[in-house]
Amino acid sequence: MRVERSVTVDASREQVWARVRDPGDYPGYMEGITRADREDGVKQGTGARFSMRMRVGSADVGGLVEVVEYDEPGDLTWTSITGIDQRGRWRLRDTSDGKTKVTLRLSWGAPGGLLGTISDRVASPMVARNLERTLENLKLEFDGGETELSEPATGLIGKLGHALGTVKVLAEAGVIRPIRPDKLFKVLTILARFGRSPAAGTISLAASYPDETMIVDELGSLTFAQVHRRTNAIAHALSDAGVKEGDGVGIMCRNHRGFIEATVAVSKLGADALYLNTAFAGPQLAEVVKREKPAAIVYDEEFAGLLSEAGKRRKRFVAWHDSDSTADPTLDGLIATGDDSDVVAPAREGRITILTSGTTGTPKGAARGNPQSLEPAVSLLATIPLHTRQTSHIAAPLFHSWGFAHYTIGLILGSTYVLRRKFDPEACLAEVARSRAEVLAVVPVMMQRILELPVETRRKYDLSSLRVVAASGSALPGDLATEWMDAFGDNLYNLYGST
The missing domain is CATH 3.40.50.980 (Rossmann fold)
Structure with a gap:
C-alpha cells in the first residue's frame, strides 16, 4: 500500500533539506519513533543505515533501514532491510514564487489473509490523515508558529509503526494467514454486518472451521458450526419471547456451553448482556436487577431460589439443569424446537456489563461496548x-x-x-x-x-x-x-x- 501527500512551505530547499536529511533526527520531531540509532559504516547519504524502533503498545517493534537515495537538496529515500516492511521518500522541489514543495510518500506491506486485508483498509486512511498532519507540522515550523505534535504514537511514523506492529503481533499469533478468496469475502461480510461482537466472532469461525471443536464441557463437545446454528435458534426464541435490540439480558451461569451460547445469542439480537456473579446472594441479585432492568434472565437451575425475587416479571430461561423438568423453558428446549436459520444482523452492537464483586456494597456494573x-x-x-x-x-x-x-x-x-x-x-x-x-x-x-x-x-x-x-x-x-x-x-x- 502507498500514500503520498504534498505541502508548500515558505522556505528554501536547502532549509527544508537540513531538517529531513538525517533519519537520526526523526525521533526529535516524528512521534512514535523511540530510536533511530546510526549503524557503523556510512555516516550520511546513500548506504547509511539506522536501527529504527517504534513503540507499539508495551513493545518496541522495528528493524534496520537503509538510505537508498540521497540527492541533496532534493530527494531522500529509505527502505527497510529487516523488520517491518516499509519504504519512505522525501521529495523537495522549488516553486515559481521561491517556496518549496515538499512531498512525503510512505509505502508498506502487510502479510496476506483476512487481517492483512483489514489492516490495509484501516491503515491507509489513517496513514494518509497523519501524513497530512506531519506536513502541516513542517509547514508551521517554517511558515511561523510552533509545531504541535499529538500524543505519543499518533504521529505519522507512530501510526504506521502501530499498524505494522499490530500486523506483526497478529502474524506471530497465527491470526494473519492465507485464506481462500471466497472465505475472505464471507468473513468480511460478517464483520461488516455484525461488527466486532461475539456474534461476529462465532459466525466467522463457523465459516472458517465449521467441523472443528469449539466447546468441550461436561455434556460433551460442540463444533463451531453447531454453536452457530444452536445460537441462531436461541436468538430467534428470545426474540419471539419479546427480547429486542437494545434490551438487557441477565446471564447467571457457571462455565459451560450455556454461558457462551447465551452470550452469542444475545449478541446476534443486538441486545445487552449483563453477567451476574454466581456467588451473589439473593438481595444483591434483586438490587442489581432492579437497577439494570434486564428484560430476561438466563440462569442455571441451581440458582432458581436466589432469583425468586430478582426474576419476577421477567422472561426466564434455564441454561443448565439436572432435573427432568424445570419451572422455565430450557435453552436445550429452545434449540430442539427452534428455527436455526441465520439471524438478521441488528442495527446496533450489543453491550456487555461485568459486575464488581460487591464486597463493599451493591455490585457496580462495568459496562462496555465491543x-x-x-x-x-x-x-x-x-x-x-x-x-x-x-x-x-x-x-x-x-x-x-x-x-x-x-x-x-x-x-x-x-x-x-x-x-x-x-x-x-x-x-x-x-x-x-x-x-x-x-x-x-x-x-x-x-x-x-x-x-x-x-x-x-x-x-x-x-x-x-x-x-x-x-x-x-x-x-x-x-x-x-x-x-x-x-x-x-x-x-x-x-x-x-x-x-
Whole structure:
C-alpha cells in the first residue's frame, strides 16, 4: 500500500533539506519513533543505515533501514532491510514564487489473509490523515508558529509503526494467514454486518472451521458450526419471547456451553448482556436487577431460589439443569424446537456489563461496548504467547473479566474452550491432561489449591502440553509464583488488574 501527500512551505530547499536529511533526527520531531540509532559504516547519504524502533503498545517493534537515495537538496529515500516492511521518500522541489514543495510518500506491506486485508483498509486512511498532519507540522515550523505534535504514537511514523506492529503481533499469533478468496469475502461480510461482537466472532469461525471443536464441557463437545446454528435458534426464541435490540439480558451461569451460547445469542439480537456473579446472594441479585432492568434472565437451575425475587416479571430461561423438568423453558428446549436459520444482523452492537464483586456494597456494573479496535487483543498477545487453534482450559469464572477476556481472545484465535462448571484442583489437572490443553486460565487461589494437592497426586497427570498458565483476577504473591514454577515449569504469566 502507498500514500503520498504534498505541502508548500515558505522556505528554501536547502532549509527544508537540513531538517529531513538525517533519519537520526526523526525521533526529535516524528512521534512514535523511540530510536533511530546510526549503524557503523556510512555516516550520511546513500548506504547509511539506522536501527529504527517504534513503540507499539508495551513493545518496541522495528528493524534496520537503509538510505537508498540521497540527492541533496532534493530527494531522500529509505527502505527497510529487516523488520517491518516499509519504504519512505522525501521529495523537495522549488516553486515559481521561491517556496518549496515538499512531498512525503510512505509505502508498506502487510502479510496476506483476512487481517492483512483489514489492516490495509484501516491503515491507509489513517496513514494518509497523519501524513497530512506531519506536513502541516513542517509547514508551521517554517511558515511561523510552533509545531504541535499529538500524543505519543499518533504521529505519522507512530501510526504506521502501530499498524505494522499490530500486523506483526497478529502474524506471530497465527491470526494473519492465507485464506481462500471466497472465505475472505464471507468473513468480511460478517464483520461488516455484525461488527466486532461475539456474534461476529462465532459466525466467522463457523465459516472458517465449521467441523472443528469449539466447546468441550461436561455434556460433551460442540463444533463451531453447531454453536452457530444452536445460537441462531436461541436468538430467534428470545426474540419471539419479546427480547429486542437494545434490551438487557441477565446471564447467571457457571462455565459451560450455556454461558457462551447465551452470550452469542444475545449478541446476534443486538441486545445487552449483563453477567451476574454466581456467588451473589439473593438481595444483591434483586438490587442489581432492579437497577439494570434486564428484560430476561438466563440462569442455571441451581440458582432458581436466589432469583425468586430478582426474576419476577421477567422472561426466564434455564441454561443448565439436572432435573427432568424445570419451572422455565430450557435453552436445550429452545434449540430442539427452534428455527436455526441465520439471524438478521441488528442495527446496533450489543453491550456487555461485568459486575464488581460487591464486597463493599451493591455490585457496580462495568459496562462496555465491543472493542472498536484490535488494541486489547494485540496488547494481550504481545504479552502472552497465545496462538490460533490452541486448546484453552478456562478455569477462571467466565463472568469475571479475566475469564471473559480469554473467551473473547479465543474468538480471534479460534480457540477450543475446555470448561468445567465448578473448579476442583485435581479435576483441573485431569482436564488439562485429558484435553492436552496448551493454555490454562486461572485466578491465583486456584493455583494455591492445586499446589496444596499431594505431590504424588499432581504427578499422576501428564501436563506436558501446557505452554501458558495465565493468572489474574487478584494479586499473585511472589512465593506462590515461585512455588508454581518450581512444580510446573516456567509457563506462568501474571496480568493482575484485568477488572
